[in-house]
Amino acid sequence: MTQKQNQKKLTSIEKALEIMLKFQGKKISWGIRELGGELGFSPATVQRILQVLKSYEFVRQDPNTRQYFIGNVFYRFIETLHHSNRLTAIGRKFMEEVTANTRETVHLNIMEGDLRICIDSIESSQVLKAGMPIGNQSPLYAGASAKCLLAFSNDEYKNEYFKKTKLLPVTENTIVDPAQLKTEIKKIKGQGYAISLGERTPGLGSLSAPVFDYKGMIQASLSLAIPEIRIKQKDHLSTCIQILTSAANKFSKALGLAH
Amino acid sequence: MTQKQNQKKLTSIEKALEIMLKFQGKKISWGIRELGGELGFSPATVQRILQVLKSYEFVRQDPNTRQYFIGNVFYRFIETLHHSNRLTAIGRKFMEEVTANTRETVHLNIMEGDLRICIDSIESSQVLKAGMPIGNQSPLYAGASAKCLLAFSNDEYKNEYFKKTKLLPVTENTIVDPAQLKTEIKKIKGQGYAISLGERTPGLGSLSAPVFDYKGMIQASLSLAIPEIRIKQKDHLSTCIQILTSAANKFSKALGLAH
DNA sequence: AACGGTGTTTCGACATGTGGAACACTTGGG
DNA sequence: CCCAAGTGTTCCACATGTCGAAACACCGTT
CATH class of the missing domain: 1.10.10.10 (Winged helix-like DNA-binding domain superfamily/Winged helix DNA-binding domain)
Known part of the structure; x- marks a missing residue:
């Protein structure tokens, strides 16, 4: 302001x-x-x-x-950002676990104002892989990792966000209808994780689960970046969902204990 | 100050x-x-x-x-840093060329005050690989990529640096004797590139060549991070030196044309 | 040559920043 | 329990720094 x-x-x-x-x-x-x-x-x-x-x-x-x-x-600040952030310190082992067990690229994202920003990542070991660099950012309405952060924010924040945010498309798959976005956010909240396909990058799927602090406040989203060809394999997707949500839960508990 | x-x-x-x-x-x-x-x-x-x-x-x-x-x-600034820096924009293709032809991790480093900071990197495709994240920093006396920047700085800067800098070891291989460092810097200037082994990270070799602007001012160092076992292979080292110095020369020329 | 911009500089008027001292609180030792 | 030695935070009389309209110098275009 x-x-x-x-x-x-x-x-x-x-x-x-x-x-x-x-x-x-x-x-x-x-x-x-x-x-x-x-x-x-x-x-x-x-x-x-x-x-x-x-x-x-x-x-x-x-x-x-x-x-x-x-x-x-x-x-000069990049290294310090990484070292002083307990989310990256505590989260690393859960990210390693997720990428080892799913063989997909895993990211850690935070909410920075009205943006989602990637603050850590571990690349997939596979030949065909997806991913983005640390520092990558997007609005909170585009892509699973961002929408996950939005969905698990408190109602006050969500209401304010819907009110003031102009939904501009990032790709032709980005949801830009306010009613449709609200329905999607409610659905994410209900199922406990977010999935998207091509909302930020064509051909790329994303799966994301929330990480909370000891007070139940959203702190981060743990996400998998999955090429379209693999996210469409139902067995693989089910496995990824299970592993990711389990790791995010353990991450949340670890944050609580570290308090 | x-x-x-x-x-x-x-x-x-x-x-x-x-x-x-x-x-x-x-x-x-x-x-x-x-x-x-x-x-x-x-x-x-x-x-x-x-x-x-x-x-x-x-x-x-x-x-x-x-x-x-x-x-x-x-x-929030990480993405902008990357996008607004012409060194990373112009340098990417030379980095891709170097890593394709050497199959080692390549970095782009700049001098930030009295520090060397890595501002871009492309990882090796091999199973055993070396590397560091963007934002990684070190003093100008530790490791080839840093010493390369120092060696090709103007004499005024070097004299001031030697005068005011306390040489603290980063590893037990770090050169901390002022006379020895000056000799090393002079040698690097003479041969046109820098090599080090284990000065910042044990078991890791580094090879670095300078990138200049159109006025001949040092702008960056292009570096390879090579595991010790491979940097000790004379044929591989010769090949890497040739490819890296050639790419750094082309990078310098490209900077001049972009002026 | 004139116009429409730019970045930069000036300086009188005025608004804001300063820091010593005190307060409230926490921690640890005796 | 008391005290000492820290911490972060707040206050306010006073000192000084900031502001911005206007002007300048310069550049690119017509």
Whole structure:
């Protein structure tokens, strides 16, 4: 929420953070007046803040186009993100168990605001395999791993999400009808896991189970990425569902004990 | 450089960035007074800045220990980092070529301040393989991929680095004698690539070649991670050296054309 | 040459940030 | 149980930093 959006006066640190947050997402480069227009800050303010961010390498400026981009200093945080996150520390062994027993790629995803982001993965050992890199993100309505997070969120969050989110297709299989999405979310909640086929990537199936903390709050989704040809094999799918939901349950219990 | 270190008065945005930068590196959690002591800020100032960072999820606070950790919002930047970096965009095809022709894991590394950080990787297709995740970092004196970056830096940077850097061992194979390191760096510069064995990870060899921009400035190192048993095979090593240096040269030329 | 943009700089006006001190709380030792 | 030694958090008088309209310099296009 920016000064422009909610008219609340922002401190200079808040302004700097708002500017930084513009460097994630689809638009990868910005000019001074573009940022100023987008955020409701004057060009002089944007300029001054960007100079500070630049001196610390939180942004960099292309000398030719003079546009600003995300800075390389963010690379420094990747290792720490991984090491300091107890979800990845505790979850690794359950992920190893799942991928060993299903021979499919396994991911760990979290909810970051209104996005799903992959924070860990172990690739399948098979020749035909699916998967995505750490850091991969999507809206909460596209794909099983995302919808799983949404389905097991509390009702307040879900209501707010449905109200404010514009459902844009990611592929032609993405559900974009609000009533249909709500029905799907309710179904996921009921059966305890999510399945999708081609909602984010054509030819790719996804199976996802929720991971909770000791209070029953959704923390993550544990997911399998399964090529279409294998997710259509009923026996394989049944086996995967059983192994994944079992591991997610054990993961949830382990989080509770680690509290 | 902090207020404490160089006595220059910092603006509040600079203070916030200094605090954020403490959340990368070996120490993953901080208390208010720890940070204040480390940075020379009063506890009230640290508290106030951390509350802002917390509200934007740049940090999070463990409710039990009350310690502060890096926040999940940094996950949002991973994808953008990758997409906006022309080194990874241009370099991918050369990396694919190298790994196809050597059948070893290939990495792309950059210099980030006084660190080497891996920003892209393609794993070997072999059963016995070596490698590290994106975001992996090390000092510039440990391992071929890091030493390669150091060796081909300008003399001013090298002199400053040797002056201020304390050489602590990463493994028992890490070179920690300053004179020996300088000799090694000079040798790498002369032969045009770097080789190391077990300086960061026991049993793992590394081979690295420099990538330059159109001005001849070092931009990255292209590296192979090779298990010890294979790096000791002279024919395989010769082949790898030839393929890697050739690809790095083509990569450098491609960067120049993309200017 | 003129126009319509850009990034950058200036500086008087004004708003915000600072940090010493105190508070509330926790932990551990005697 | 008491005390010491920490922690995180809050307060507020005071100090100083930030703001943004306007202008400048530059670039690309017509």
